[in-house]
Amino acid sequence: MSQVAVIAGVGxxxxxxxxxxxxxxxLEVALLARTESYIETLAEDLPTRAAAVPTDLAxxxxxxxxxxxxxEELGPVDVLVNHASSAAWSGIRDGTAETxxxxxxxxxxxxxxxxxxxxxxxxxxxxxxxxxxxxxSGVRGRAGxxxxxxxxxxxxxxxxxxxQELGPEGVQVAHVVIDGQIRPPTGVESTGRGDxxxxxxxxLAEVYWTLVEQDASTMTFEVHVTNxxxxxxxx
Numbered sequence: 263m264s265q266v267a268v269i270a271g272v273g274x275x276x277x278x279x280x281x282x283x284x285x286x287x288x289l290e291v292a293l294l295a296r297t298e299s300y301i302e303t304l305a306e307d308l309p310t311r312a313a314a315v316p317t318d319l320a321x322x323x324x325x326x327x328x329x330x331x332x333x334e335e336l337g338p339v340d341v342l343v344n345h346a347s348s349a350a351w352s353g354i355r356d357g358t359a360e361t362x363x364x365x366x367x368x369x370x371x372x373x374x375x376x377x378x379x380x381x382x383x384x385x386x387x388x389x390x391x392x393x394x395x396x397x398x399s400g401v402r403g404r405a406g407x408x409x410x411x412x413x414x415x416x417x418x419x420x421x422x423x424x425x426q427e428l429g430p431e432g433v434q435v436a437h438v439v440i441d442g443q444i445r446p447p448t449g450v451e452s453t454g455r456g457d458x459x460x461x462x463x464x465x466l467a468e469v470y471w472t473l474v475e476q477d478a479s480t481m482t483f484e485v486h487v488t489n490x491x492x493x494x495x496x497x
Contacts, residue, residue, distance in 0.1 A: 264310065266336045267474075268292045268329075270319055270376045271346025271368075272301055274447040276395070276440075276463040280343055283467035284474070285310045289341065292332040294319065294376075311336065319346045319372035320364065329379035338387070339380040341474050344373035344417070345395045350409025357408055365409035370416040377424060381433065388432040391474050394421040396439045425483050434481045436473045440466065441488035461489055 267284045269277055272295045285291050285308040293301040298316040305312035313335045317328040332339065350357065350365035377392055384390025399407050400414030418437055425435035445460035469487055476482065 265289045265340040266292065266332070266338060267341035267343065268294060268332060268339050268376070268380070269343045269345060270294045270317075270372065271344070271395075272304065273297075274300065275444055276466055277345050278304055278447075279463035279467040280345065280470050281308060281312075283464070283471050284341070285312065287471060287475075290336050292336055292339075294328055295346075319376070320348075320367035322371065322375045325372065325375040326379060329376070338383050340384075340390055342376060342380050342390075342392045343395070343470065344369075344376055344392065346372050347395070347397075347410070347413065350413070351407055352409065353406045354408050356406075362409040362412070365413040366416065369413040370420060373417055373420060381424075381428065384433045385428065385431045389478060390433045392421075392424065392428075392433065392435045393470055393473055394418075394435075394437045396421075396437050398439065398441045401439060422483070425481070429481055432478055434473070434476075434478060436482055437484045438466075438469060438473075439484065439486040441486055458489075461487065 267289045269281050271277055272281060272293045281291050281293060290311045291308055292313045292315055293305055294315050294317040295301050296318055301314040305314040313332060315328045315331050318324045346368050348365040348368040350361050352361060373394060394417050396418055397414050399411040400418045403411045421435055421437040428435055442461045444463050469485055473482060
C-alpha cells in the first residue's frame with residue numbers, strides 16, 4: 263500500500279516542489295490550500311494519486327473537515343508537512359493586531375490542528391513523520407516582521423515540544439530552517455539579483471525527502487538550509 267503525504271499550504275514555489283518530489287517517490291499526496299484552482303491543476307500533474315482539498319488553514323473546523331476528506335479519499339496519513347505561513351511583513355508601528363493574529367492562526371494554530379488530526383493514527387501505527395517549515399526569522403527576529411517572526415518562533419517551539427512527546431512513540435517531528443530567499447516561480451529577472459543568491463525549491467524538496475526516508479532510529483529534529491549568500495535580506 264502506498265504511503266500518504268499531506269502538504270498543508272501549497273503554492274507554486276516550495277510547496278509544489280515538495281508535492282512533486284513526494285509523488286515522484288511514489289507517495290500519494292493531498293494538497294491543502296485556499297486556492298482551489300491551483301491545487302486542482304497541480305494534483306492533475308502529479309504521477310501518483312492526488313487529492314486537492316481546498317482548506318483555510320487558519321480555520322480549525324475547516325482543517326478537521328479537510329482531513330476527513332483526505333482519509334476518505336486516500337487513507338491514513340503517513341507524512342505531514344506543515345508549510346503554511348502568512349506574510350505578515352510589518353512592525354509594531356505599522357502593523358495591525360488582525361494581521362499579527364492571522365500570521366499566528368495560519369502557521370501555529372494551523373500547524374497544531376493539522377498535526378492533531380493525524381498524530382493519533384501515527385502513534386497507533388508506531389511510525390510517521392511531521393515536518394514544519396521554518397525560517398531564519400524563527401530563530402532570530404528582524405525589524406518589520408513582528409507577525410511573521412513571532413509566528414515562526416512559535417512554530418519552532420511547537421515542533422520541539424511535539425518531537426519530545428512523539429519521538430518515543432516512533433513518530434518523527436522535524437523543523438526545517440530556510441535561511442535565505444527561495445527562487446520565485448516567475449523567475450529572478452525582476453528581482454535585480456543573480457540567480458545564485460536564491461535557494462532552489464527543488465533542492466529544498468530533496469531535504470524534506472531525506473527526513474521522510476531516514477531510519478526511525480535516528481531522528482533529525484532540525485535542518486538549517488542556506489546557500490551562503492549573506493548580502494541578501496533573509497527571511
